[in-house]
Amino acid sequence: MPPEQILRAYAEAVYARDTQALLALYHPHVTVYDLWEHWQYDGLNAWRGMIEGWFASLGEERVQVTFDDIRTHVTPDMALVHAFATYAGLSATGERLRAMNNRLSLPLARSGDQWLILHEHSSARRLRKRQGQPPPPGVNGHAEGRASPLPGAARPSGGITAGGRPGRCPRCAARTGGRA
Template identity: 30%
Template structure:
């Protein structure tokens, strides 16, 4: 896998609720800084459970993932990428029922079978009121 492939595979994995394909994008020792619940995951079994629970909780809904402003930098066996990521929950009738936009930064390492995520950080800026996520970029 090339770094560029991450974005398409992630989108397809979310849409098809394929937890295995999504988890395979990450190295077993990946460090994840997430916005929800624990906020920090370094145990591979916790990351697998989080992804499996998220995709399994969707019921009839699907998740459309869109990446914007993707920037990729790589040198040798190390790379990183940044982007805005929009998650939209789509009803069985095809309507957007909710959505959320985050920032994402990814650290990659190149292994024999290609690039894998070794570090992920998601975030959203908060307005000065301390309550409102502001990401209308």
């Protein structure tokens, strides 16, 4: 699989909530810098626990991941893929409920005839707020002014739970009022 195809496989596995397919994209010694409760996961087993919790928290919902501004740099033994990612929460009927944006950087290591994610680094755009004003749509993960599409039931840091209860947006710690 060419390095840029890893993003397609990632999006398909997330949409299908297929833990095994998603984990198959990662190197056994992966290190992940995430934006949720745990900022760092070391090793496939630690990352497996996060993915299982995330998928379990979705209930009937799905997450559609799309990528823009995909860039790659490939050498014989290593590759770098980075892109802007949009995570959109979809209802069981396919209605877009909310979305958030972040950046992904994926250094890949060659393993036989395939590429594996050796490191994943997620980051969000930092916003300087004007005093007393909420963030505008499309920043700090608030695409379309909505809260995170990743329910926080399995994420003790808060966020919108699978039942739509209020929480804290894990992207910017803004108070939310349930599903926006």
